Amino acid sequence: MSKPAPSKESDSSLLLYPHDSLMSxxxxxxxxxxxxxxxxxxxITPILIFTSVVNVEPDVQHYMISMxxxxxxxxxxxxxxxxGPIGSGLLSIxxxxxxxxxxxxxxxxxxxxxxxxxxxxxxxxxxxxxxLSMPFLRSIISPLVAGIVVLLIGLDLIPVAGYYIxxxxxxxxxxxxxxxxxxxxxxxxxxxxxxxRPSIRMSAPIIAIALGYLVAAGLGVMKWPxxxxxxxxxxxxxxxxxxxxxxxxxxxxxxxxxxSSIEAIGDLSATASLSGMKTSGIDFWKRLRGGILSDAITSxxxxxxxxxxTATFSQNNGVIQLTGVGSRQVGFYVxxxxxxxxxxxxxxxxxxVMPSPVLGGVTLVLFxxxxxxxxxxxxxxxxxxxxxxxxxxxxxxxFSVPTQEAYVAQLPGFLSxxxxxxxxxGGLVAMVLCYSLQSGRAKSGAA
Numbered sequence: 001m002s003k004p005a006p007s008k009e010s011d012s013s014l015l016l017y018p019h020d021s022l023m024s025x026x027x028x029x030x031x032x033x034x035x036x037x038x039x040x041x042x043x044i045t046p047i048l049i050f051t052s053v054v055n056v057e058p059d060v061q062h063y064m065i066s067m068x069x070x071x072x073x074x075x076x077x078x079x080x081x082x083x084g085p086i087g088s089g090l091l092s093i094x095x096x097x098x099x100x101x102x103x104x105x106x107x108x109x110x111x112x113x114x115x116x117x118x119x120x121x122x123x124x125x126x127x128x129x130x131x132l133s134m135p136f137l138r139s140i141i142s143p144l145v146a147g148i149v150v151l152l153i154g155l156d157l158i159p160v161a162g163y164y165i166x167x168x169x170x171x172x173x174x175x176x177x178x179x180x181x182x183x184x185x186x187x188x189x190x191x192x193x194x195x196x197r198p199s200i201r202m203s204a205p206i207i208a209i210a211l212g213y214l215v216a217a218g219l220g221v222m223k224w225p226x227x228x229x230x231x232x233x234x235x236x237x238x239x240x241x242x243x244x245x246x247x248x249x250x251x252x253x254x255x256x257x258x259x260s261s262i263e264a265i266g267d268l269s270a271t272a273s274l275s276g277m278k279t280s281g282i283d284f285w286k287r288l289r290g291g292i293l294s295d296a297i298t299s300x301x302x303x304x305x306x307x308x309x310t311a312t313f314s315q316n317n318g319v320i321q322l323t324g325v326g327s328r329q330v331g332f333y334v335x336x337x338x339x340x341x342x343x344x345x346x347x348x349x350x351x352x353v354m355p356s357p358v359l360g361g362v363t364l365v366l367f368x369x370x371x372x373x374x375x376x377x378x379x380x381x382x383x384x385x386x387x388x389x390x391x392x393x394x395x396x397x398x399f400s401v402p403t404q405e406a407y408v409a410q411l412p413g414f415l416s417x418x419x420x421x422x423x424x425x426g427g428l429v430a431m432v433l434c435y436s437l438q439s440g441r442a443k444s445g446a447a
Contacts, residue, residue, distance in 0.1 A: 015274075015275070015276050015324050015325075015326055016323075016324035016325060017031075017324070017325045017326060017327040017330075018275060018276035018277075018326055018327065019089070019090060019091065019272075019275035019276060019277055019326050019327060019328050020327070020328065021327045021329075022327070022329060023325075023327055023329055023330070028327070028329055028330050028333050029333055031323060031325040031327075031330045031333070032330050032333030032334045032336075032337055033337070034319055034323060035091075035093055035316055035319050035330060035334045036334055036337050036338065037205075037206055038093075038313075038316050038319045039072075039093050039095050039313045039316055040205070040206065041205035041206065041209065041362060041366075042095060042096075042098070042205070042313065042366065043068060043069065043072050043095035043096050043313075043338075044065050044068055044069070044096070045096075045098075045359070045362070045363060045366070046068075046096045046097070046098055046100070046101050046104070046308055047061070047064045047065050047068050047096065047307070047308065048061075048065075048354065048359060049101060049105070049160060049359075049363070050064075050101070050104055050105060050108055050116070050308070051064060052164075052356075053105055053108070053109075053160075053163075054105070054108040054109060054112060054113075054116075056112075056113065060113070060241070062234070062345055063234060063237075063240070063306075064113075064306065064307055064308075065347060066234040066342045066343065066344075066345060066347060067234075067236060067302065067305040067306065067307035067342065068095075068096045068302065068307045068308065068310075068342070069338050069339075069341050069342030069347065070236060070305070070307075070338070070339055070342030070343065071094075071096075071298055071301055071302035071305060071307055071310055071342075072093075072094050072095045072096065072298075072310060072338050072342075073334075073335045073336070073337070073338030073339035073340075073342060074094075074298060074301065074335070074339065075094030075095075075294060075295065075297075075298030075301075075310050076092070076093050076094045076331050076334050076335040076338060077331065077332065077335035077339075078094075078294040078297065078298065079092040079093075079094060079291060079294050079312070079331060080092070080328040080329075080330075080331025080332055080334075080335065081331075081332075082290060085286070085289065085290055085293060086290055086293050086294050086297065087290045087291065087293075087294045088268055088271070088272075088287045088288070088290050088291035088294065089287060089290070089328060090268065090271045090272060090275060090277075090287065090291070090326075090328055090331075091271060091275060091316075091320060091325075091326055091327060091328045091330055091331045092267070092268060092271050092291060092312045092316075092331070093312065093313045093316040093331070093334060094294070094295065094298055094310050094311070094312060094313070095310055095311070095313045096302070096307070096308050096309070096310055097260055097308070097309055097310055097311035098153060098157065098366075098367075098370060099149075099150075099153055099256050099259060099260050099263070099311065099423075100120060100253075100256055100260075100308060100309050101153075101157060101160075102153065102156050102157065102421055102422070102423050102424075103119070103249070103252050103253055103256060103421055103423070103424065104116045104120070104308060106249070106252075106420060106421060107119050107246075107249055110246070111244045111246070112241075112244075113241040113242075113306055114241055114242040114243050114244035115244040115245070115246065115249075116308070117239075117241070117243055117303045117306050117307075117308070118242075118243035118244045118245045118303075119245065119246065119249045119250065119253045120253060120299065120303045120308060120309050121243065121300060121303035121304065122245055122250060122253070123250060123253035123254045123256075123257050124257065124296055124299050124300045124303065124309070126254050126257050126258070127257045127260070127261055127292065127295065127296035127299065128293065128296045130257070130258065130261045130292060131261070131289050131292035131293045131296060132289070134265075134285060134288055134289050134292070142381065142434050143262075143266075143377055143380065143381040144377075144378060144381040144382075144387055144390065144391075144430070144434060145259075145262070145427070145430045145431050145434050146259060146262035146263060146266070146377055147374050147375070147376075147377030147378035147379075147380075147381055148374065148378060148390070148391055148394050148395070148426060148427065148430040149255075149256075149259040149262075149374070149423060149426065149427040149430065150259070150263065150370060150371075150373055150374030150377060151371055151374030151375055151377075151378065151395075152374070152394075152395070152398055152422055152423045152426045152427065153370055153371075153374070153423055154367050154368065154369070154370035154371025154372070154373070154374055155371050155399075155422075156422045156423055157363070157367040157370065158364065158367045158368060158371070160363065160367070161360050161361075161363040161364035161367055162360065162364070163360070164356040164357065164359045164360030164363065165178060165179075165182045165356070165357050165360030165361065165364065166178060166360075167356035167357070167360070177219055177221060177357075178356075178357045178360075179357075180215065180219070181212055181215050181216055181219070181355060181357035181358060181361070182357040182358075182360050182361040182364070183361070184211060184212065184215055184361075185208045185209070185211065185212045185357070185358055185361030185362060186208075186361045186364060186365060188204075188207060188208040188211050188212075189204050189205070189208045189361070189362070189365045190365075192204035192207055192208065205362055205366075208358075208361065208362055209354070209358060209362060212354075212355065212357070212358030212361065212362075213354070213355075213358065216355040216357075216358065221355060222353075222355065223353050232344070232345070233343050233344070233345070234342070234343055234344070234345045235343075236305050237305070237306075238304060238305070239304060239305075239306060240306055241306045248416065248418075251418060251424070251428075252418055252421050252423075252424035255423075255424050255427045255428055255431075256423065256424070256427075257309075258427075258431075259427060260295070260309070260311045261292050261295075263311065263312075263314070264288075264291060264292050264295055264311060264312050265288055265292075266314070266377075267311075267312040267313070267314045267317065268287065268288050268291040268292075268312060269288070270314070270317045271312075271316075271317055271320065271326075272284065272287060274317055274320045274321055274326055275320065275326030275327075275328075276326060291312065295310060295311055295312060298310045299311075314373070378391060386437060389433075390430060390433045390434060390437070391430075393429060393433060394426045394427075394429045394430040394433070395426060397425060397426060397429050398422040398423070398425050398426030398429070399422060399426075401419050401425070402419050402420060402421065402422045402425050403422075405420075408420050
């Protein structure tokens, strides 16, 4: 007689520390550092991209990096602690989300930091509503829609990595300098991911960036930061750069909040499973609702500090799987590390001088992995004839009309704002098609 296939919960047998277990301070600190290493670069990269493309002053960039880390620490604490209906009670790490980069750049080019933060803050109430209507959300927004949008995010961001790889480094550098630095960074990431040692794989982005800094210094194109000894702590400020608003950008931002919530459902479900918990039942749905509420609160806080929206980080689930540590106690340590680094301005100075080919090499791999993650979600949702048609139409429309800038500029403001974003356009088309086909199948079945 054959044995039954193991359930997802059976993975808990590989756990060393399940979600509510206690660890010694030393072990918890080591586990927390591993979690921080896995998400640190991803957390600050959206800020680095935005501030360089929108030409933000260095001091402003330093402040935004600090506030991004501070908000991430607070969000991670809320997730782990679970205050009443807020938080998942899981080792769920919070960080600045890549999903919003495309629209943040669009808003930033039109109205700078005030418009980018203003639109993100204006749309965040939708995430609160989504959290309160979780079952309805899951029935309307299918995993296929989430996969299509994640794929679009990755594909749309990859050219940004190319921009950084080809950016000039100054009079001392030529095209070969950029190629050497970016190639070594990418090669380092590849070799790190092929390593059999989990610690090296988890530290891959930090290792690649450190190598990039050393190579840039050796080639004479590294500009080291000048620390300000009279400013040892970066204190959070309420709306230091203000807010702005444009009606035509509201729907595109709302679409991304929907997608972010769908991604959070998957990430939190994976965290619960890997931490030895059930992924069904009333308590599980309460955890999902609390997790998305926590994300919404943290995103609102980040925008009020003039940083950007946050979300649960999927890569940290890999750390849980590799280390066997799913204890939410580690989340408190992670939160403390992130808050501490956010309050120290040296963090912003170190990363603000990152040579563009280094950032380009790292983001090339990160954005490619985002696209692959979306493709995997599409495949896992089931690749039927109908789903293939939805994917084809969504990608086709996303990369057709939105690429014709002159045509889009002539459209009314509302349509222009949507069609100027490949992610918003493709995501909206995917949602409409999925909902229409689902309703059509339901009516034909009833008939």
